[in-house]
Amino acid sequence: MSDYEDAMDVDAPKDVQFGSDNAAGKKRTVADLPVEAQDNLPWVEKYRPESLDDVSGHQDILATINRFVEAKRFPHLLLYGPPGTGKTSTVLALARRIYGNKNMRQMVLELNASDDRGIDVVREQIKTFASTKQIFSMAPQTGNEGLAGFKLIILDEADAMTSTAQMALRRIMERYTANTRFCIIANYTHKLSPALLSRCTRFRFSPLKEADIRTIVDQVVEKEGVKIQPEAVGSLVTLSKGDMRRALNVLQACHASSKPLPMRDAPNAPLPEPETITNTTIYDCIAAPHPSDIQEIMTTLLTTSDVTSCLNTINTLKATKGLALADILSALADQLQTLEVPAHTRITWLEGLAEIEWRLSGGGSEAVQTGGLVGVVRGGCELMGEKGVALT
Numbered sequence: 001m002s003d004y005e006d007a008m009d010v011d012a013p014k015d016v017q018f019g020s021d022n023a024a025g026k027k028r029t030v031a032d033l034p035v036e037a038q039d040n041l042p043w044v045e046k047y048r049p050e051s052l053d054d055v056s057g058h059q060d061i062l063a064t065i066n067r068f069v070e071a072k073r074f075p076h077l078l079l080y081g082p083p084g085t086g087k088t089s090t091v092l093a094l095a096r097r098i099y100g101n102k103n104m105r106q107m108v109l110e111l112n113a114s115d116d117r118g119i120d121v122v123r124e125q126i127k128t129f130a131s132t133k134q135i136f137s138m139a140p141q142t143g144n145e146g147l148a149g150f151k152l153i154i155l156d157e158a159d160a161m162t163s164t165a166q167m168a169l170r171r172i173m174e175r176y177t178a179n180t181r182f183c184i185i186a187n188y189t190h191k192l193s194p195a196l197l198s199r200c201t202r203f204r205f206s207p208l209k210e211a212d213i214r215t216i217v218d219q220v221v222e223k224e225g226v227k228i229q230p231e232a233v234g235s236l237v238t239l240s241k242g243d244m245r246r247a248l249n250v251l252q253a254c255h256a257s258s259k260p261l262p263m264r265d266a267p268n269a270p271l272p273e274p275e276t277i278t279n280t281t282i283y284d285c286i287a288a289p290h291p292s293d294i295q296e297i298m299t300t301l302l303t304t305s306d307v308t309s310c311l312n313t314i315n316t317l318k319a320t321k322g323l324a325l326a327d328i329l330s331a332l333a334d335q336l337q338t339l340e341v342p343a344h345t346r347i348t349w350l351e352g353l354a355e356i357e358w359r360l361s362g363g364g365s366e367a368v369q370t371g372g373l374v375g376v377v378r379g380g381c382e383l384m385g386e387k388g389v390a391l392t
């Protein structure tokens, strides 16, 4: 059944499925699922914010959206920004606030534009949904009756839509503005047509601040009884680079791998305590180079003028720890930034590292670019002459 049919098919009996509805039309939430089913859910779904208040960070955006709801005036919305920052969660929480769980099913059409991105989807599914009149009286308890008179179409990953589909969409947006609002979600605005952009109020979801990720991670750690060292939480938060989905997925993977498996010959024997998650567990799970490895590479590059031995150090670490040059490059760039060096050395490093990253992303050879990395860092050091760098 398509998303559109799913959204319109009020009486269809449903199996227990996250986000689906039961026969009475009540939207199922995570809390309605049996405890066992909840345990099997990915934590990103289990802890997806239910209400706008549960969304972490983005205070200004949430305040503006709340004002729209209170004023009962709603423009078409465009939410854009990097993955895992809460765009979809915010729109779903907003829809829940306007319609309540019960009516969401009839009033919201959620399409993932990267699945159904052709012209047919825009012409048929959206058009039919947008043009049908709402035949339900809205639940008065939401307090948003003025807003609840229109339908909401959520177009996730809209930057994957073809340009023809985007052209068709802008006509549809105009034609059905009387009873429909669009929420367009995208990672990159440059892939959306300017005509579409000008019809929406835009909100940029920037990468989440470390404190905002930590708040949710701490809550999940407590609720799930995760055994994790405080410094490992710090590393997880930093390595997530503003992506909450990444933080929760890594935490769940580390937690799963820290749990002992039942013994084959004594399956009912009580299980030993799970191992505590450490910094190393986190770095291994993310496959990020450990800080001590980066320190070793940096010390060698800055203090050894023999290029061959620099190359050997990096290649040995890459082979024994399974590190990728791209990961070494970004971690090393972060570390080099912190050093006090003359401007011309810094410029050489910044330009050179950016060049290597660009060549790697274009498919450049790891071996050749590893040599390039050594050349760039050593070249910057040579510019300093005898003085060298003071390493702490």
Ligand SMILES: Nc1ncnc2c1ncn2[C@@H]1O[C@H](COP(=O)(O)OP(=O)(O)OP(=O)(O)O)[C@@H](O)[C@H]1O
Pocket: 043, 044, 045, 047, 048, 049, 054, 055, 056, 057, 081, 082, 083, 084, 085, 086, 087, 088, 089, 090, 186, 187, 205, 208, 216, 244, 245, 248
């Ligand atoms: N700001 C946030 N507050 C609380 N949880 C969040 C937040 N952002 C992301 N999450 C968590 O990460 C998961 C993924 O978030 P969501 O789908 O909203 O991201 P997105 O920005 O729409 O990403 P994408 O661009 O990849 O679709 C959510 O289920 C939720 O658990």
